[in-house]
Amino acid sequence: MTTTLDRVAQPAVALRPARLSLTPKTALAGRLDGAWWPYSRDLEAELPALAATLDETWGRITRVSVNPSRWPVIPRKVAVAGHLLHVGWFTEQDPDKLILLSYTVGRWDLLVIPPETEP
Template identity: 75%
Template sequence: MTTTLDRTANRALTPGLPARLSLTPKTTLTGQLDGAWWPRSRDLAAELPALADALEGRWDRITRVLVNPGPWPVVPHKVAVTGHLLHVGWFTEQDPDKVILLSCTTGRCDLLVIPPETEPTSAARLMTAAALPGSILTASSLMSGEAAADRRTREVRSSEDAWETDGGAVPLSRPRPAAHPVVGARMIPLPGHSGR
């Protein structure tokens, strides 16, 4: 299978738009992640400047980014960001659902990377979960948990659809029940009725 990427279309999505980012609040609790990032495309060169700009106030100048190359079609060596170059490295051993950002002054920031095609409700759940202070959940465990939840939701919807289409649905208009129950061929009047 061959994949063709239209890089101009990806770049058109991101200029001027702020990074979609959720960060853990500053506390003494440290967890596996410092938050989550939901890029708009899989074009690192187009996505990283907004991310670096968004983090600069909290982590000072981001100088290096580390990714797993699996989710990214192209991993550039350097990306121009506001006022400097950002060096990009890749490691196949790194969690594919995580990006590591390094700052010379404040250390390291580990973010869950939410795939660009993720539905907004799933992305919101993931962004909230990744920003919980002191969480022991890793990026891959959050993503696999969300995938399992999506599968369960689809299964429930599928079984509901089957119920609706296989005659399990309540008809919109029901026939009215008879005024008197019929036993055999004889009518039995209900209490309080004359039987007519």
Template identity: 70%
Template sequence: MTATMLDKPAVEDRTSSLPLRLILAPAGAAPALIDGAWWPRSRDLTAELPSLTALLDPLWGRITRVTVNPTFWPVIPRKVPVAGHVVHVGWFKAEQDPHKLLLLSYTTGRWDLLVIPPETGPATAARLMAAATDPSQCLTASGLIQEAELFRIAAEADWDSTRETVWDSEGGHDTRRPTSRTPAGAVIDHVATPAKGM
């Protein structure tokens, strides 16, 4: 087996070769708080926005402006060059949900996408994508993220409980009688129970 070591790390544009992780609400669906979900691969808007807008431009009209909440985006460029035009990027801290991306097109209108954190596991991301495009859903972007986190915690607790049950059923539990933790000769005070009528 041979290993090749590079003096400099290879730099590649990971986002252009990988498929875009995006789901949109069905056309003609009732207006909702969220129009779809986007699961970027990083928190780099300069790298992530070109592929997103390239896909959305033919569907929604040329995307000219994007706004984010800076809470989860470490660098917010003022402009991002995309295929044939420039997208202006702005931010609103208090006015915009931190888990939402707002896209504007001069010709068609506005869309709100849930931004699934890049580090999210595939199962949770799939659940969030389904919830974001569910026409009966009435949660905000942050509400969807909180709901998914509660579901994940409950699933982990259930998984731990299941593993413990399997462990016990396979003989993993300690069948010996627990030993006393009280040192020999120690005196344990008991609180007297109050007499009736006191």
């Protein structure tokens, strides 16, 4: 497995709506907070729509962490609606999970549905 850290800014891409399902507030604490189904394995293209959607619900998302086994290129920062989203990776993290952090509300864990999954 090879992981590439992309340090070159990419051109802006038109945002497609995030495919996202969040668990109800009545769900037990410590479980997944929802599921995200990206269109591709390109974090640079996928994270802006996800963060923009969640910024409205959860407050500004500031950090994301992923397992590098599922993402061929992991940018250090991604521009999202006027701010930067810092991206980190940990091999110990569940490869099918995305962890989101916000200064105002805390942490959320999303199950990542592989983009190649049939509807």
